[in-house]
Amino acid sequence: MESRDVPCPFCGCLCDDVFVTVENNRIIGVENCCTLGNAKFLSKKRLKHPIMRKNGKWVEVTYEEAIDETARILSDAMRPLLYGWSGTIGEAQVVGVHLAEEIGALIDSTTSVCHNPSILAIQEVGHPGCTLGQVKNRADLVVYWGCNPIEAHPRHMSRYTTYADGYFIDNTASDRTVIVVDIRRSEGAKVADEFVQVKPGGDYLVLSALRAMVRGKSDVVPESVAGVKKVQLQRVADLMMKAKFGAVFFGLGITMSRGKYKNVRNAIELVSELNRRTKFTISAMRGHFNVYGFNEVLTWMAGYPFAVDFSRGIAFYNPGETTVIDLLERREPDACLVVASDPGAHFPKSTIEHMAAIPTVQIDPCVNATTALCQVQIPVAITGIEVAGTAYRMDGVPIRMKKVLETEFPTDQEILERIVIRIREIRADG
Amino acid sequence: MNVTITFRNRRNRRNPFIPIEAEMITPDAFFNNKEICVGEGNRTVHLNELADVGIEGTASSVDEIEILIRGDASLVKRVGEYMTGGTITIEGSIGMHCGNFMSGGRIEILGSADGWLGREMQGGEILCHGDCGDYCASGYRGGRRGMRGGSVEVIGSVGDFACEHIAGGDVLIHGNTGDFACAEMKGGTVTILGDTSRVCANMSNGTCYVYGCAAEMIPTFEKRGTINHEGLLFHHFRGDVANRGNGDLYTARFTYLQ
Known part of the structure; x- marks a missing residue:
């Protein structure tokens, strides 16, 4: 059996033109996908049963027992933390937010460690953005700032920017200019018409200088800014002003380096300044395929996009105080539920040590680095391959994920719903 | 009582x-x-x-x-x-x-005090004898105006983003500040007796004195010569030009990231 136009459940590009061939309920062929997506579609290793630590050893248990233990841990906790969410669909995230509100938990997503500063900046100055379709069909200037799409979002350039045929672009190879700004000459920088190498931590200063130049105030800018010559900055500013439609894409190079959201704010304000002269847009290169979706779900349910503390019955949001890294660093949580992400592989050592010291439960189809920190792991069906549902692309466009394989594994949503029901039973018993 | x-x-x-x-x-x-x-x-x-x-x-x-x-x-x-x-x-x-x-x-x-000391304060006074965490005398996420009135004095040093969005009042910091002190400053007066970094980024109004060194100065401030303030020589900057700002930054010493 062959399925066309399957959305790929890997990165924020959410390419929805993948061609999947299935035989005997196994994927035997994937076309149009990049290596990252391919690996996910074709992966075979997974956890077959729920597991639980008993006397220091992993023991296979039933779903009933694993859910019972999870419910007991969460209902007992005074400051439970529910983290992850970006690798599952909106329908499951909704249940997660209900669970957080019901038990007075902290809920945070992987946004916290990637584009959290982008959201803070957008809350300060807004977001002059657009969909990727607009960029594909109109942009004659593309800027990649602090990101390397060739390795992190392999099909971004061919589907939406540099190599994509556009309705209003006659010859995509000659009519699109690409500017790459980075601290090193990455793979992406090699295809750029103009590569700007900034000293680490100097993005903010370069952005300020460009803003002043676009304003026509080049005279105040010193001869060199964070390792970039004034002549080159002027050339970049001129290219930007001459563009008919410019699109800026930025990544963790500016969100997670010194200055964080101030860097992003400055980039947004550069785009606003450019919009006084021409048409410019700016977008974040989001990571997980549905990280944007969690921001949408939590915003419509709690009013804030991530890092919400429900402990006092109302939604309180203050990144730096209610964000996952800060909480674990201060050793606040006394129980943790990880869903659809792998903090064990990415978080700083001190935070992981705290996760290992408290009862931690993971809901994930595979054994991963977080498994080593857990007391319980509950395997589930793979979202986007075995479960259909809604995910949001990096530009905020919702896309229906498809189910191409049959499975007997329960979904994230089912497991979370059963945990909620079990917690209510425990509380009713008093 | x-x-x-x-x-x-x-x-x-x-x-x-x-x-x-x-x-x-x-x-x-x-x-x-x-x-x-x-x-x-x-x-x-x-x-x-x-x-x-x-x-x-x-x-x-x-x-x-x-x-x-x-x-x-x-x-x-x-x-x-x-x-x-x-x-x-x-x-x-x-x-x-x-x-x-x-x-x-x-x-x-x-x-000492942890983060957000005197956040969005409107009046009264705060005196902290030790150090202070990040966001001292600042605003809330996404807010346009931070501290609006009153006074804050910190004898020790403060963390990053001190006085962010400050729109009024007086702040005196005896020690050093972290990165981005007085970012988006809109009013009020801030005096830093120690060193600071990327001070007054994107300021639109207000006055800031730095008695130590302003490291990694924002490159879009206009030099307006030197002035004598309380018997000391200060460089006078006006900006942030990138933000059409009219703030005043006086600093004893400064460096650019070049």
Whole structure:
């Protein structure tokens, strides 16, 4: 059996033109996908049963027992933390937010460690953005700032920017200019018409200088800014002003380096300044395929996009105080539920040590680095391959994920719903 | 009226690292004879469960109330939030959000303060003898105006983003600041006696004095020569030009990241 136009459940590009061939309920062929997506579609290793630590050893248990233990841990906790969410669909995230509100938990997503500063900046100055379709069909200037799409979002350039045929672009190879700004000459920088190498931590200063130049105030800018010559900055500013439609894409190079959201704010304000002269847009290169979706779900349910503390019955949001890294660093949580992400592989050592010291439960189809920190792991069906549902692309466009394989594994949503029901039973018993 | 709140050691509690949310510890709440409850994680407990509370005398106005906080209060948040008068003295260190939105009265901290000291404060005064965390005298996420009035003095050093979005009032920092002090400054006066970094980024108005070195100066400030201020020579900058700003930055020394 062959399925066309399957959305790929890997990165924020959410390419929805993948061609999947299935035989005997196994994927035997994937076309149009990049290596990252391919690996996910074709992966075979997974956890077959729920597991639980008993006397220091992993023991296979039933779903009933694993859910019972999870419910007991969460209902007992005074400051439970529910983290992850970006690798599952909106329908499951909704249940997660209900669970957080019901038990007075902290809920945070992987946004916290990637584009959290982008959201803070957008809350300060807004977001002059657009969909990727607009960029594909109109942009004659593309800027990649602090990101390397060739390795992190392999099909971004061919589907939406540099190599994509556009309705209003006659010859995509000659009519699109690409500017790459980075601290090193990455793979992406090699295809750029103009590569700007900034000293680490100097993005903010370069952005300020460009803003002043676009304003026509080049005279105040010193001869060199964070390792970039004034002549080159002027050339970049001129290219930007001459563009008919410019699109800026930025990544963790500016969100997670010194200055964080101030860097992003400055980039947004550069785009606003450019919009006084021409048409410019700016977008974040989001990571997980549905990280944007969690921001949408939590915003419509709690009013804030991530890092919400429900402990006092109302939604309180203050990144730096209610964000996952800060909480674990201060050793606040006394129980943790990880869903659809792998903090064990990415978080700083001190935070992981705290996760290992408290009862931690993971809901994930595979054994991963977080498994080593857990007391319980509950395997589930793979979202986007075995479960259909809604995910949001990096530009905020919702896309229906498809189910191409049959499975007997329960979904994230089912497991979370059963945990909620079990917690209510425990509380009713008093 | 003298109120003495002595926080007990929390070593025996289930998780001593859970912060205490104590927005009710204000002279106003004691003046109105309210039952003082605090949040400990997702539970609400009576203050007596965590601290010994002693009250002596009476008060005919909120200004006659003096609160003394003893014991370890370094994880106690939001003390003095929305206070309008009276005094709070903290013998040790205090947790986040001390003096949020305060409009009158006085807070003195003999130890250090955690983040968001005097966030969005409108009046009154805060004196911190130790250091202060990030976002001292700043605003809230996404807010356009931070501190609007009153005064904050920190004898030690402060963290990053001090006085972010400040729109009024006076701040005096005796030590150094972290990165991005006075970012988006819109008004008020900030004096930094030590060193600072990327100061006054994107400022639109207000005045800032740096007696030490302003490292990594934002490159879009216009040099306006030197001036004599209190017997010392300062470089005068105006900006942030990138933001069409009209703020004044006076610094004794400065460096660019070149």
